[in-house]
Amino acid sequence: MPNETIVIAVANHKGGCGKTTTVVNLASEFGRLGLRVLVVDMDPQANASMHIGKKHPSEITVTCAELLTSDIERLPQAINEDTMLENVSLIYGSLALGRTEDEIREQTPRPSEELRHKLEPLQGLFDVILIDTPPSLKLLTSNALAVATHVIVPIESGSQYGLYGVGDLMRHCTKIRKINPSLELLGALLIRHDERQTVCKLIENAARDQIGRLIPIKIPTSTKVAQAAIAQSSIHSIDRTSKVAREFKELARWIVQETKIVVTKEPTDGE
Numbered sequence: 001m002p003n004e005t006i007v008i009a010v011a012n013h014k015g016g017c018g019k020t021t022t023v024v025n026l027a028s029e030f031g032r033l034g035l036r037v038l039v040v041d042m043d044p045q046a047n048a049s050m051h052i053g054k055k056h057p058s059e060i061t062v063t064c065a066e067l068l069t070s071d072i073e074r075l076p077q078a079i080n081e082d083t084m085l086e087n088v089s090l091i092y093g094s095l096a097l098g099r100t101e102d103e104i105r106e107q108t109p110r111p112s113e114e115l116r117h118k119l120e121p122l123q124g125l126f127d128v129i130l131i132d133t134p135p136s137l138k139l140l141t142s143n144a145l146a147v148a149t150h151v152i153v154p155i156e157s158g159s160q161y162g163l164y165g166v167g168d169l170m171r172h173c174t175k176i177r178k179i180n181p182s183l184e185l186l187g188a189l190l191i192r193h194d195e196r197q198t199v200c201k202l203i204e205n206a207a208r209d210q211i212g213r214l215i216p217i218k219i220p221t222s223t224k225v226a227q228a229a230i231a232q233s234s235i236h237s238i239d240r241t242s243k244v245a246r247e248f249k250e251l252a253r254w255i256v257q258e259t260k261i262v263v264t265k266e267p268t269d270g271e
């Protein structure tokens, strides 16, 4: 039985909390499981696109910006199958997304639902769509949440400000459920987590209280994260034996179980 497409938005309007890292490395892990993966980069900073794209976002004719503001016929042109990751396609982000919010607010009847409308034809063509979002709660993030079946909230565990503003995000998700009632919270994902540090323990407990659901896998701090971004590859291909690589692999497996994605391939660690 083919999979229904699972659409995961990775959202937190706090910058630098690990959204892009999570999107890229989860995409890599899902791809290694033989799943058909699409990354949709809704951030004007386009970091995910620079990480896994083979071209610079400025060279791309149809990025998320053009897709959102033009005709749905441009969808096939927006999908780039050739990326740095196996089985992973990409709809690029670009600086032009900075203007997109104003344009869709003026031009479309339901500005929060434009991405949902544009991605609708992809239902069933991908197993997983991962959406990276910008550090704001405005229309680009609303569009991601309105099309998502699931949301992951990365939280910087080692920072005392890691949970700042998370109540606003939770309220935003509640608001979005009026147009997307099936939006499900997969949970808070603790990033740069170290069990031995008091601040991490405190953030873990506070995240459980304030967000309501914690993902049981926690991502440790590692220099491999930045190394992978510089090498335009996954943490797995930089150092598959590292703890951070193993945790992202576990995270992908956990999500597969939670969302009941059917996986037919079992990657060996030698891959």
Ligand SMILES: Nc1ncnc2c1ncn2[C@@H]1O[C@H](COP(=O)(O)OP(=O)(O)O)[C@@H](O)[C@H]1O
Pocket: 014, 015, 016, 017, 018, 019, 020, 021, 022, 047, 191, 192, 219, 220, 221, 222, 223, 225, 226, 229, 244
């Ligand atoms: N687990 C980690 N260990 C070390 N550095 C990390 C980790 N996760 C993210 N980073 C670094 O933190 C910065 C912000 O991460 P990023 O994923 O770009 O966050 P966001 O997309 O939320 O802005 C990046 O420089 C990234 O390399």
Ligand SMILES: [Mg+2]
Pocket: 019, 020, 021, 043, 047, 048, 132, 133
């Ligand atoms: Mg980012």
